[in-house]
Amino acid sequence: MNSRERILSAVKQNKPEFQPLPETTRFQSDYPDLVAKFSEILRFIGGTPVLVANYEEAETYIRQTYSDLPSVVSKVPALSHLATTDWDVVDPHQLETVDLAIIQGVFGVAENSAIWVPEERGGHRVLPFICQHLVLLLNTADLVPNMHDAYERLNISESGFGAFIAGPSKTADIEQALVIGAHGARSLSVVLLQNS
Amino acid sequence: MENPFGSKPATSNMMNHSEAAEVFTEDIDRTTWHDKTLWFVREKRDKAVFQIPEWEALREAGSRIKHNALSNLDEYLLEFEQNAIKNGVKIHWAADGHEHNEIVLQILRETGATQMVKSKSMLTEECHLNDFLIEKGVDVVDTDLGERVVQLAGEPPSHIVMPCIHKKKEEIGALFHEHLGTEKGASDPKYLAEAARQHLREKFLTRRAALTGVNFAIAETGGFVVCTNEGNADMGAHLADVHIASMGIEKIIPKAQHLGVFLRLLARSATGQPITTYSSHFHRPRQGQTMHIIIVDNGRTTQLGRPDFRNSLKCIRCGACMNTCPVYRRSGGHSYHNAVAGPIGSILAPNLDMRKNADLPFASTLCGSCSNVCPVKIDIHDQLYKWRQVLVAEGYVDSTKKQGMKLMASVLSSPKLFRFSGKAGRTMMRLLPYSVSNPLNPWFKQREMPEPPKESFREWYVNRETKK
Structure with missing residues (x-):
């Protein structure tokens, strides 16, 4: 018998009596204002929420805030002209010099300000992690209250890879002192687009 | 020195919990600091939890989903395997730690890789993977900041979520000065974290193999989720030619929708965050990459067969039981001489080796705080108590303690x-x-x-x- 068969037969022999799944695994969160909740949590975890009316305002914010960054990748069609060079690279290692990545998130979660970013949105899986700074765009209409609603909306195996991203990368491993900017992005702005 | 647990293997000079705790508590200031730091994390957990009115119902749901998963684990494992293979992932099965390590080495040799980056995986600590690979000439770099610190110090992690929580920033500064060339005497956490970022970025960019742990494996889709704050698992996995993910059989959850329950519970219980910065869902290797999942038993099926102790397999490794434990906080993670320390480690360890870990269920006041904060409602303190009965009955507790108990029983009766x-x-x-x-x-x-x-x-x- 190989290990696979040994493990499976041991599990079969030793497992407890069958227990059905609980009836309730989805709970409701009643936040009166999803944008306000999302923004409050994002600030709490070190990100910056920015509410804008349209892509022009989004562009103005990005230009003003990140004017000193030389290498910019933009994966948002409406903001493609913000990219400083053609970044259609084959080898993801080439993205190591990216200062700013601009990516459109699919939807956001108010309770924890997490944003679903599947690999298709970044072109390369590593892009939202390897860039020094990250801007995620999100339509305010694409906010859900909590993680139960998120998985209700999401088909997780549709993409080969996808991540919920909540805030900039961080660590508190040294004496519990919070340091923003561990291995992933050093900062995160979430540009919330109204009326879209 | 008096040893109430005369059960150490003759070949080992390992200290038991109370001996090691005595060494730890010699430094009173450090003990107080360690105690307060962990209590601070417990308080952050409370703040986060109190914002969720349905918290108790959520714990109950988490506990019952895990119960269902354990009661149907063989079927779910098969479903997971089948779906993962469909996704283009290679599945391996390892009966014990040694087989797991051999599989990792085999994959590295097939790839021609002699260097590997690794993100946090308590399972690989349990299997002593690093020692094994280093002996075989493989260069392994731990990339979680806390894990890198303890790796440089030549120590195991002392906490499953905060691996170097026992170290003061000055000690980390000295380590980084020696190994990474930071300024002598520098101990500012921001400065040290930046140095680690630069040092590890070079590793991410040059290593062709990456190993990650698994927080949740979804039977329904054959995918798995890895949670980090630092982004190290993603930096490693998305840049490497080969991604190896190691998981214990108990990481299985039935459906994708159950992630909603567990991701709400995990980070709030662990650090008081509403969610970790990155919750990465892996299903298929990227183009040109190979992805392997190693499914490991290493004693878990035995634990599954112990009705009193099988609930310990529900654990989602949040560490809340450690942060709240009055004994852990004042004795430090290393005094538990096991990959997983604290209350949960003390009910997992005797299953692996009763003789070696007979002292651990006694390293508790049985106050029950661990059970109260556990996000999946494991009856930790009851199991600690029950392990004591088993260990005494099996003869792993020495006669001094037994005589004392007998005397007390006759007085009390x-x-x-x-x-x-x-x-x-x-x-x-x-x-x-x-x-x-x-x-x-x-x-x-x-x-x-x-x-x-x-x-x-x-x-x-x-x-x-x-x-x-």
């Missing part, structure tokens, strides 16, 4: 003897305080003995009745 002993004890403590307040009495260590009362409750009660 005879009212006359109980009254006499109480009175004698109180008189002794009053007339000859040194008879108990001396280093021969283990209870006197790090404790003040209480002032003996003049009379017992019973005496007071009887006198009060007669005075009426």
Whole structure:
């Protein structure tokens, strides 16, 4: 018998009596204002929420805030002209010099300000992690209250890879002192687009 | 030194929990600091939890989903395997730690990789993967900041979520000065974290193989989720040609929608965050990459067969039981001499090796705080108590403790003897305080003995009745 068969037969022999799944695994969160909740949590975890009316305002914010960054990748069609060079690279290692990545998130979660970013949105899986700074765009209409609603909306195996991203990368491993900017992005702005 | 657990293997010079804790608590300031730091994390957990009105129902749901998963685990494992293979992932099965390590080495050799980056995986700690690979000439770099710190120090992690929580920033500064060339005497956490970022970025960019742990494996889709704050798992996996993910069989959850329950519970319980920065969902290798999942038993099926202890397999490794434990906070993770420390480690470890870990279920006050904060409602303190019964019955606890227990049982079962002993004890403590307040009495260590009362409750009660 190989290990696979040994493990499976041991599990079969030793497992407890069958227990059905609980009836309730989805709970409701009643936040009166999803944008306000999302923004409050994002600030709490070190990100910056920015509410804008349209892509022009989004562009103005990005230009003003990140004017000193030389290498910019933009994966948002409406903001493609913000990219400083053609970044259609084959080898993801080439993205190591990216200062700013601009990516459109699919939807956001108010309770924890997490944003679903599947690999298709970044072109390369590593892009939202390897860039020094990250801007995620999100339509305010694409906010859900909590993680139960998120998985209700999401088909997780549709993409080969996808991540919920909540805030900039961080660590508190040294004496519990919070340091923003561990291995992933050093900062995160979430540009919330109204009326879209 | 008195050793209440005369059960150490003859070949090992390993200290038992109380001996190691004694060494840790010699530095009173450090003990107090360690205690407060972890309590601070517990308080952050409370703040996060109190914002979720349905928290208790959520815990119940988490616990019952895990119960279902364990009760149907063979079917779910098969479903997971089938779906993962469809996704283009290679599945391996390892009966124990050694087989797991051999599989990793085999994959690395097939790839031609002699270097590997690794993100946090308590399972690989349990299997002693690093030692094994280094012996075989593979260069392994831990990329979680805390894990890198303990790796440079040549130590195991002391906490499953905060691996170097026992270290002061000055000690980390000295390590980084020696190994990463940071300024001598520098200890600012921001400066040190930046140095680690630069140092590890070079590793991410040059390593062709990456190993990650698995937080949740979804039977329904064959995918798995890895949670980090630093982004190290993603930096490693998305840049490497080969991604190896190691998981214990108990990481299985039935459906994708159950992630909603567990991701709400995990980070709030662990650090008081609403969610980790990155919750990465892996389903298929990226183009040109190969992805492997190693499914490991290493004693888990045995634990599954122990009705009193199988609930320990529900654990989602949040560490809340450690942060709240009065013994863990004041004895440090290393005193548990096991990959997973604290209350949960103390109920997992005896399953792996009863003789070696017979001391751990006794490293508890049985206060129950661990069970109260556990996000999947594991009855941790009950299991600690039950392990004590098993370990004594199996003969893993030495005779001193047994004799003491026997004596206490005979005193407590005879009212006359109980009254006499109480009175004698109180008189002794009053007339000859040194008879108990001396280093021969283990209870006197790090404790003040209480002032003996003049009379017992019973005496007071009887006198009060007669005075009426």
